[in-house]
Amino acid sequence: MVSTLVIALRACVVTLVLTGVLYPLAVTGVAQVLFPHEAQGSLVVDERGREVGSALIAQGFTRGAYFQPRPSAAGNGYDATASSGSNLGPTSQKLRDRAVADAERLRKENPDAPGPVPAELVTASGSGLDPHLSPEAARWQVPRVAHARGVDPARVLAVVEANVEGRTLGVLGEPRVNALLLNLALDRQFGRAVEPVHPTGAAAAPVGASSAAGLEQP
Amino acid sequence: MTLIGWLQILLFFALVLALTKPLGGYLFRVFEGEHQPLPRVLGPVERVLLRLCGADARQEQTWTQYTVAMLAFSLLSMLGTYAIQRLQHVLPLNPQGLPAVGPELAFNTAASFTANTNWQSYAGESTMSYLSQMMGLAWHNFVSAAVGAGVALALARGFTRRPGPAGQKTLGNFWVDLIRATLYVLLPICFVYALFLVSQGVLQNFAPYRELLTMEGVKQTLAMGPVASQEAIKMLGTNGGGFFNANSAHPFENPTPLTNLAEMLSIFALPAALTYTYGKMAGDTRQGWALFAAMSILFFAGVAAAYAAESQANPALVASGAAQDGNLEGKELRFGVCGSALFATVTTDASCGAVNAMHDSFTALGGLVPLVNMQLGEVIFGGVGAGLYGILIMVVLAVFIAGLMVGRTPEYLGKKIEAKEMKLAMLYVLIFPLVILGLSAVAAVIPQGLSSLNNAGPHGLSEILYAFTSGTANNGSAFAGLNANTPFWNISLGLAMLAGRFLMMVPALAIAGSMVGKKVVAAGPGTFPTNGTLFTGLLVSVVLIVGALTFFPALSLGPIVEHFLGAAGKAF
Numbered sequence: 001m002v003s004t005l006v007i008a009l010r011a012c013v014v015t016l017v018l019t020g021v022l023y024p025l026a027v028t029g030v031a032q033v034l035f036p037h038e039a040q041g042s043l044v045v046d047e048r049g050r051e052v053g054s055a056l057i058a059q060g061f062t063r064g065a066y067f068q069p070r071p072s073a074a075g076n077g078y079d080a081t082a083s084s085g086s087n088l089g090p091t092s093q094k095l096r097d098r099a100v101a102d103a104e105r106l107r108k109e110n111p112d113a114p115g116p117v118p119a120e121l122v123t124a125s126g127s128g129l130d131p132h133l134s135p136e137a138a139r140w141q142v143p144r145v146a147h148a149r150g151v152d153p154a155r156v157l158a159v160v161e162a163n164v165e166g167r168t169l170g171v172l173g174e175p176r177v178n179a180l181l182l183n184l185a186l187d188r189q190f191g192r193a194v195e196p197v198h199p200t201g202a203a204a205a206p207v208g209a210s211s212a213a214g215l216e217q218p
Numbered sequence: 219m220t221l222i223g224w225l226q227i228l229l230f231f232a233l234v235l236a237l238t239k240p241l242g243g244y245l246f247r248v249f250e251g252e253h254q255p256l257p258r259v260l261g262p263v264e265r266v267l268l269r270l271c272g273a274d275a276r277q278e279q280t281w282t283q284y285t286v287a288m289l290a291f292s293l294l295s296m297l298g299t300y301a302i303q304r305l306q307h308v309l310p311l312n313p314q315g316l317p318a319v320g321p322e323l324a325f326n327t328a329a330s331f332t333a334n335t336n337w338q339s340y341a342g343e344s345t346m347s348y349l350s351q352m353m354g355l356a357w358h359n360f361v362s363a364a365v366g367a368g369v370a371l372a373l374a375r376g377f378t379r380r381p382g383p384a385g386q387k388t389l390g391n392f393w394v395d396l397i398r399a400t401l402y403v404l405l406p407i408c409f410v411y412a413l414f415l416v417s418q419g420v421l422q423n424f425a426p427y428r429e430l431l432t433m434e435g436v437k438q439t440l441a442m443g444p445v446a447s448q449e450a451i452k453m454l455g456t457n458g459g460g461f462f463n464a465n466s467a468h469p470f471e472n473p474t475p476l477t478n479l480a481e482m483l484s485i486f487a488l489p490a491a492l493t494y495t496y497g498k499m500a501g502d503t504r505q506g507w508a509l510f511a512a513m514s515i516l517f518f519a520g521v522a523a524a525y526a527a528e529s530q531a532n533p534a535l536v537a538s539g540a541a542q543d544g545n546l547e548g549k550e551l552r553f554g555v556c557g558s559a560l561f562a563t564v565t566t567d568a569s570c571g572a573v574n575a576m577h578d579s580f581t582a583l584g585g586l587v588p589l590v591n592m593q594l595g596e597v598i599f600g601g602v603g604a605g606l607y608g609i610l611i612m613v614v615l616a617v618f619i620a621g622l623m624v625g626r627t628p629e630y631l632g633k634k635i636e637a638k639e640m641k642l643a644m645l646y647v648l649i650f651p652l653v654i655l656g657l658s659a660v661a662a663v664i665p666q667g668l669s670s671l672n673n674a675g676p677h678g679l680s681e682i683l684y685a686f687t688s689g690t691a692n693n694g695s696a697f698a699g700l701n702a703n704t705p706f707w708n709i710s711l712g713l714a715m716l717a718g719r720f721l722m723m724v725p726a727l728a729i730a731g732s733m734v735g736k737k738v739v740a741a742g743p744g745t746f747p748t749n750g751t752l753f754t755g756l757l758v759s760v761v762l763i764v765g766a767l768t769f770f771p772a773l774s775l776g777p778i779v780e781h782f783l784g785a786a787g788k789a790f
Contacts, residue, residue, distance in 0.1 A: 001286070008290035011271040011393060012298055015400060018267070019451075020357035023405060027412045027447040031422040034413065039422040041440055041470070043430075052433045054440055056419050056469035059432040066433070070551070074464075080440045081343050081427060083464035085548040085576035087699030089585075089677035090533050091780055093789040095547065099538035116541040123535070123547040126467030126558075126575045132551040171225045173475025174554035183433060 044180065047188050053180055054080075058131040061183065064109070064148035065193035067133065067141050069179040070120050071102060074128025086124040099123070112143035132176040135164050149190050159185050219529050223556030227521055230479060230560065231514070234486045238510065241487060242494025248402040249371055249395065250499060260401060267397050278388035281731025284372055285724060287392035288365060292720070295361060296332040300324050302354035303346075312347035313426035319345060326708035331358035333719035334366055334601055336452070336459030336571055336694035337685075337711060339702040343441040343462050348424055355459060356448040363455030363488075364399035366603030368392055369723050370492060373607045376730030377631050378499040385735040389727075403488070404454060411484065412450040419473035421445040445470055453484040456601040458571030458694045466561070466574040467550050478553055478574060482561055485570045489599040492606045500631055504749035509609050512757040516598045517567055520587050524559040527584035533784040548579030559584065562695075566591035569601035571694025578672070578681065578697040582781035585697070586773065589684055592691040593773075594765035595650060601692060607726045609757075613748070614643045614729070616760040620746045620753075630748060632738035639729050646725040651768040653690045653717050657710055658683050658772065666706035672699025675790030676783065680776035685711060690718035 031039045042055045053059050058069045060078040075082035088095035102122040107113075118137040138160045146153035163182045166175050187193065248254055254261065268275050279287065303319035306312055319327070323339055330337045331354075342351065372389040379386050416422045421442055428440040445461045449471055452459060459465075466472040466481055490510065497506020531542040544555035553561065558575035565572050566588035577588050591598060597608040617635055621628030628635040661667030661682045671678040684697040689711045696702070702711060747753060 004283075004287055004290050005294070007272050007393065008287065008294050011273070011291055011396065012294050014267055014270045015295075015361050015396070016298065016353060016357050019360040019400060019405065020353035023360075023409070024352045024356065024444045024447040027409060027416075028422050028424065028444055031413060031416040031446065035416045035422075038419045039416050039446075040425070041421055041423075041428060041442065042419050042473075043428075046433060051430050053430065053438060054470075056473050057438075057440060059438055060434070060436065062434060078438070080438055082341065083343065083441075083462050083468050084341070085464065085467070085579060085698070087576050087578040087672050087697070088534070088547065089578060089673045089680075089697075089699075089780070090545070090581050091675055091677055091784045091789050092534055092673055095532075095534040095579075096537055096789050099535045099540065103538035103540050116539055119532075119535060119540040119542040120546050120551060122538055122540045123532075123549075126548045126550050126573070127462075127464035127469060129464070129469055130467075130550045130552075131469060134551060167222070168475040168479075169229075171222055171229055172479055173552050173557055176551050180433070187433070 072128040073124040241491035273393035300328040311349035322708040329712040334362035341463035359451040363602040368395035370603035370606035376733040408450040415446040489605040524587040548576030567598035569596040586777040670701040676780040689714040
């Protein structure tokens with residue numbers, strides 16, 4: 001019995017060193033050589049070379065000239081240190097009220113948008129950090145973005161289409177547009193949207209500005 | 219549901235099927251072969267590791283010796299993880315300066331990871347230092363999977379070994395199984411797999427959390443860490459404990475549809491392969507394929523139900539007038555409805571418990587599927603090892619029922635199943651609902667249980683039932699709205715997880731010990747064949763009847779009544 005405990009203790013130490021220390025260190029070492037960009041968080045830079053986020057992580061957008069991502073239940077919204085979904089169930093009154101309020105706000109901010117509000121714009125993602133929109137939900141926002149930027153909607157739409165990623169191998173996942181990368185592409189093409197952040201406090205969902213944004217020409 | 223969605227499901231299953239034979243054959247070579255793979259390279263390493271442990275590799279163990287070794291190792295490793303969490307504030311690799319984990323939470327987490335459950339009452343990015351993640355948690359991801367594989371192998375040896383004239387008493391050596399599973403199987407696969415994950419965007423660093431200004435000039439802090447190395451074993455070992463709170467929904471854990479496929483595949487890979495290994499051990503691979511077929515039938519039933527349910531509109535969103543194409547609350551767009559429903563089915567068929575979408579926000583019937591999958595006893599491929607020994611207990615029941623029907627003493631692989639084995643099998647089958655329903659009933663009436671709920675009405679009962687089901691089944695997924703980080707929930711769930719692991723492993727090992735010495739009688743005309751479609755059908759029925767009869771009343775009060783109330787427009 002005692003000898004079994006001694007072996008168990010030694011086996012704990014052996015496996016701990018092997019799998020808890022050597023293995024992660026080895027993976028880190030090789031990963032930092034082979035894929036340093038990804039291992040560090042896939043950071044992206046804006047047209048001035050400033051690091052503005054991770055290509056994989058959603059960030060809140062409040063200006064009308066930017067495409068808005070899905071609502072976020074991570075912390076107070078898009079908090080990348082507090083990933084979370086809403087965890088509200090299908091008979092939740094809270095979820096019902098939240099969706100009604102979001103849909104109403106979106107319709108007000110997007111008076112020229114075609115058709116009803118796409119569901120993903122009133123549903124929080126699982127992580128609260130989902131950076132993607134479906135191509136339909138991006139197209140739905142095109143009239144507002146084009147108006148705020150004072151450019152022809154067809155030109156904004158062309159940027160959207162150029163940023164659509166298809167399904168992997170034709171069957172995996174869903175077609176999608178990365179809102180952060182899309183907004184960076186818009187700034188590169190049409191100039192930076194500099195309208196100040198809308199004074200909304202710490203709302204979970206970003207609030208879009210309805211007036212035209214001032215644009216800083218590159 | 220769409221055609222492309224079903225193609226994705228079929229592609230996934232085809233890959234599982236294609237992996238089963240080669241990987242199962244490899245496992246057979248590792249654990250039962252005369253010569254292990256790569257003898258020049260890994261052979262010396264294996265001998266050194268066993269010498270460092272002080273274990274005598276040639277010494278086979280009886281079922282009691284095997285059990286004591288398994289329990290001693292599990293207990294000490296649990297204490298180790300408890301200590302690491304309690305001391306993380308003074309240990310290195312804590313760039314965020316996170317404080318020590320509280321005693322109830324540290325107990326819950328240590329029990330959870332030891333039991334291969336990985337229920338998480340905490341959010342990783344705000345609770346665990348890098349050292350706690352890799353040494354306290356990822357370590358258990360490896361060894362708890364190896365322990366599960368060991369117990370399954372011991373039970374398989376009990377059924378398949380041919381005793382000599384003096385009888386056979388031993389079931390292998392726990393230390394050898396532990397080291398071989400880690401060294402030949404888990405470590406090499408995880409190393410390559412982790413690098414693939416990094417190539418797709420999963421983090422792997424020890425940097426402090428990254429602060430930057432967003433495009434609109436707002437401060438954003440990105441959580442960092444050695445994620446990929448942990449992610450790989452989290453899936454392959456069917457552990458499921460996320461580095462981050464959002465688990466595999468987090469883009470830094472599961473960034474692309476390709477990683478999503480790989481993560482699902484790595485959940486099923488080893489449990490599926492072990493059915494083939496078992497067939498090889500039995501000297502008749504059709505014995506293994508019969509188990510694989512039964513599991514596959516139950517898998518397809520689950521995924522069809524979950525996919526159909528999640529393709530419906532979420533009743534809570536109807537009033538908003540939004541254009542719904544399936545239920546998207548709690549789901550990531552890169553995976554969509556199909557990728558999320560498939561993942562939810564896979565992760566609860568196997569006792570993995572990683573999630574890429576929030577099950578709490580599934581439709582009532584969509585959330586019913588993961589719950590039922592777990593309540594069937596985690597035998598639909600199941601956990602690494604746990605799935606095989608779980609289904610073998612169901613096989614004992616199925617053979618017994620078949621024996622009753624034809625009026626013969628039941629036998630399996632030529633060995634008689636007698637009263638002792640049946641008693642142990644019933645013990646195994648009864649402990650499970652006793653813990654789940656007993657604790658759920660308590661939590662549903664006391665304030666310490668009810669105050670943690672995030673949803674009211676029948677969905678609240680589902681949150682309670684899901685938590686104890688997930689804990690006892692050693693799954694670890696959650697209806698995550700439940701605030702489980704309270705003394706009541708941490709302690710009750712911690713005990714449920716330990717009971718669901720060890721109170722079920724011991725009867726399984728006792729059956730192994732009782733079976734291993736039995737004489738093998740040649741199959742006669744009255745023998746019920748256990749390698750054909752008739753047996754597969756019987757096995758599926760037994761799994762469904764045992765699970766459904768036990769849990770149907772409780773499920774009626776939770777997800778089923780919620781479905782009808784939601785359809786009638788009720789909200790709580």
